[in-house]
Amino acid sequence: MENFSKIAYGIWRIHELTVDKVYENLIELKKIGINVIDTADIYHINNYGDSEKLIGQALEKDNGLKKYFKVVTKCGIVARDTKVKHYNNSQEYIINSANISRENLRIDTIELFLLHRPDYFMDFEEIYQAFKYLKDNNIVKQFGVSNYNSIQFESLRYYLDQRRIDLVTNQIEINAYTSEHYMNDNVFYLKSRSIQPMIWSPMAGGKLFEDNETNKVIKEVAKKMNLDIDTIMISFLNSQGLNPIIILGSHNITRYRNALKGLKIKLTAEQNYQIFKSLTQIDVK
Numbered sequence: 001m002e003n004f005s006k007i008a009y010g011i012w013r014i015h016e017l018t019v020d021k022v023y024e025n026l027i028e029l030k031k032i033g034i035n036v037i038d039t040a041d042i043y044h045i046n047n048y049g050d051s052e053k054l055i056g057q058a059l060e061k062d063n064g065l066k067k068y069f070k071v072v073t074k075c076g077i078v079a080r081d082t083k084v085k086h087y088n089n090s091q092e093y094i095i096n097s098a099n100i101s102r103e104n105l106r107i108d109t110i111e112l113f114l115l116h117r118p119d120y121f122m123d124f125e126e127i128y129q130a131f132k133y134l135k136d137n138n139i140v141k142q143f144g145v146s147n148y149n150s151i152q153f154e155s156l157r158y159y160l161d162q163r164r165i166d167l168v169t170n171q172i173e174i175n176a177y178t179s180e181h182y183m184n185d186n187v188f189y190l191k192s193r194s195i196q197p198m199i200w201s202p203m204a205g206g207k208l209f210e211d212n213e214t215n216k217v218i219k220e221v222a223k224k225m226n227l228d229i230d231t232i233m234i235s236f237l238n239s240q241g242l243n244p245i246i247i248l249g250s251h252n253i254t255r256y257r258n259a260l261k262g263l264k265i266k267l268t269a270e271q272n273y274q275i276f277k278s279l280t281q282i283d284v285k
């Protein structure tokens with residue numbers, strides 16, 4: 001993911017905004033060097049694709065912005081107009097989704113296209129054929145997945161790698177309330193393969209700012225260092241040898257400035273473990 005900024009603009013919560021406000025945010029983000037937008041086909045409280053459309057309309061206002069931003073989108077979850085929520089990673093579904101997203105986003109090529117969740121019934125050959133078609137036709141530049149554990153990632157990566165398609169990222173949730181990827185050793189796996197993860201909900205969707213026991217430790221570290229809690233959380237996520245791209249979900253540009261500050265701060269081993277302990281409730285041996 002060469003030339004991707006380390007902080008990304010997540011637009012899961014974009015439905016509250018107008019096109020003008022999104023446009024304004026994109027201009028401000030460009031000024032501070034953030035060039036990644038993260039979205040998905042299913043993002044919008046009302047209709048599939050509405051978040052992509054909003055971004056598309058904002059990008060359409062300025063060709064410079066369209067060239068500058070790298071858009072990441074996802075496919076594979078079917079949650080509406082169906083008897084049962086399910087995943088669909090068939091060749092036809094993937095290709096169709098990429099074309100719809102590209103249209104919604106008003107861009108020629110999707111920079112990075114992710115399979116949103118591990119589909120237990122996925123046929124690797126169909127995924128390969130879909131990715132090959134999207135790459136050969138310049139519809140997608142790079143591919144990745146989201147919410148995979150290490151075995152799932154390695155299995156698909158191995159199959160695609162044999163056929164010269166790279167999986168460049170696994171977008172996973174890590175925050176003060178989610179320790180799954182430490183416990184299942186996904187973080188070790190990603191490091192061993194030099195796979196750059198994208199981290200979603202770094203602020204636990206805003207829960208990090210509530211007054212409670214989990215947040216107490218981060219607040220203490222932040223107070224001691226005279227920094228904001230969000231800056232510390234970004235330092236924590238960025239101080240673990242993962243080299244992540246961290247996706248914030250805020251529409252407030254100050255939070256992005258705080259996050260950039262966090263990239264420059266290296267926490268001590270003790271501070272990392274203080275936060276880790278509050279996160280996992282585990283005392284290391």
Ligand SMILES: NC(=O)c1ccc[n+]([C@@H]2O[C@H](COP(=O)([O-])OP(=O)(O)OC[C@H]3O[C@@H](n4cnc5c(N)ncnc54)[C@H](OP(=O)(O)O)[C@@H]3O)[C@@H](O)[C@H]2O)c1
Pocket residue numbers: 009010011012013038039116146147171172199200201202203204205206207209230247248249250251252255
């Ligand atoms: N791959 C997946 O399965 C998956 C799943 C979920 C999300 N995502 C991606 O990850 C992105 C980020 O997720 P998220 O929205 O949950 O991110 P988040 O950054 O953890 O949470 C954003 C929320 O936290 C609040 N917040 C941030 N800083 C704050 C502060 N200093 N004080 C008070 N409130 C604060 C924001 O409110 P304000 O707007 O007021 O700042 C916003 O409501 C999504 O947009 C999406 O692109 C991916």
